[in-house]
Amino acid sequence: QQQVKQSPQSLIVQKGGIPIINCAYENTAFDYFPWYQQFPGKGPALLIAIRPDVSEKKEGRFTISFNKSAKQFSLHIMDSQPGDSATYFCAARNNAGNMLTFGGGTRLMVKP
Amino acid sequence: NAGVMQNPRHLVRRRGQEARLRCSPMKGHSHVYWYRQLPEEGLKFMVYLQKENIIDESGMPKERFSAEFPKEGPSILRIQQVVRGDSAAYFCASSPPTSGRTNPEQYFGPGTRLTVT
Numbered sequence: 631q632q633q634v635k636q637s638p639q640s641l642i643v644q645k646g647g648i649p650i651i652n653c654a655y656e657n658t659a660f661d662y663f664p665w666y667q668q669f670p671g672k673g674p675a676l677l678i679a680i681r682p683d684v685s686e687k688k689e690g691r692f693t694i695s696f697n698k699s700a701k702q703f704s705l706h707i708m709d710s711q712p713g714d715s716a717t718y719f720c721a722a723r724n725n726a727g728n729m730l731t732f733g734g735g736t737r738l739m740v741k742p
Numbered sequence: 743n744a745g746v747m748q749n750p751r752h753l754v755r756r757r758g759q760e761a762r763l764r765c766s767p768m769k770g771h772s773h774v775y776w777y778r779q780l781p782e783e784g785l786k787f788m789v790y791l792q793k794e795n796i797i798d799e800s801g802m803p804k805e806r807f808s809a810e811f812p813k814e815g816p817s818i819l820r821i822q823q824v825v826r827g828d829s830a831a832y833f834c835a836s837s838p839p840t841s842g843r844t845n846p847e848q849y850f851g852p853g854t855r856l857t858v859t
């Protein structure tokens with residue numbers, strides 16, 4: 631019940647395209663859903679996060695859509711650039727604790 | 743304001759040796775978390791510590807692994823008698839005290855890549 635399932639595992643888009651990465655969870659006690667971006671050899675960097683009381687959050691070119699009834703959330707990257715090529719992880723946190731449960735990651739490549 | 747610092751960045755150990763990984767949290771942060779990332783996988787929670795206290799070690803293997811966060815100095819993740827399966831990237835994250843806010847954000851360090859030969 632602690633799992634977070636992420637898809638797709640890899641994604642290739644052209645520059646300017648809108649990659650969409652999806653995550654699903656089972657544990658209804660999760661109440662905080664961050665997305666992290668990780669470049670090779672680096673640690674994950676917090677990109678954007680959402681709480682289940684809102685259905686959408688935008689920060690720059692990054693948008694999270696959240697569907698509480700379906701227990702799904704997704705990341706959209708508008709006007710994607712080659713510099714966005716990285717691995718993206720969704721995560722979830724239980725309101726009773728501080729540990730993050732991560733999805734398996736999506737390796738995104740944005741072609742010039 | 744320096745970010746989370748981890749050292750060493752790369753560590754090579756032979757089977758049976760001990761590995762010590764260090765993490766210095768961001769200034770003002772008193773909570774430290776350790777995660778392990780196997781190749782091509784997501785991060786898996788290991789342990790959550792505050793100064794001189796282990797709060798949650800539910801993700802730690804029962805044997806050979808230990809963690810501490812002393813009153814002074816960095817947090818240490820210690821792996822005794824390493825085996826090849828311990829080869830992974832180990833990430834430390836830190837967060838500020840909760841002080842009324844629930845669940846503050848975690849900021850990750852660059853990781854220590856452990857290779858066991």
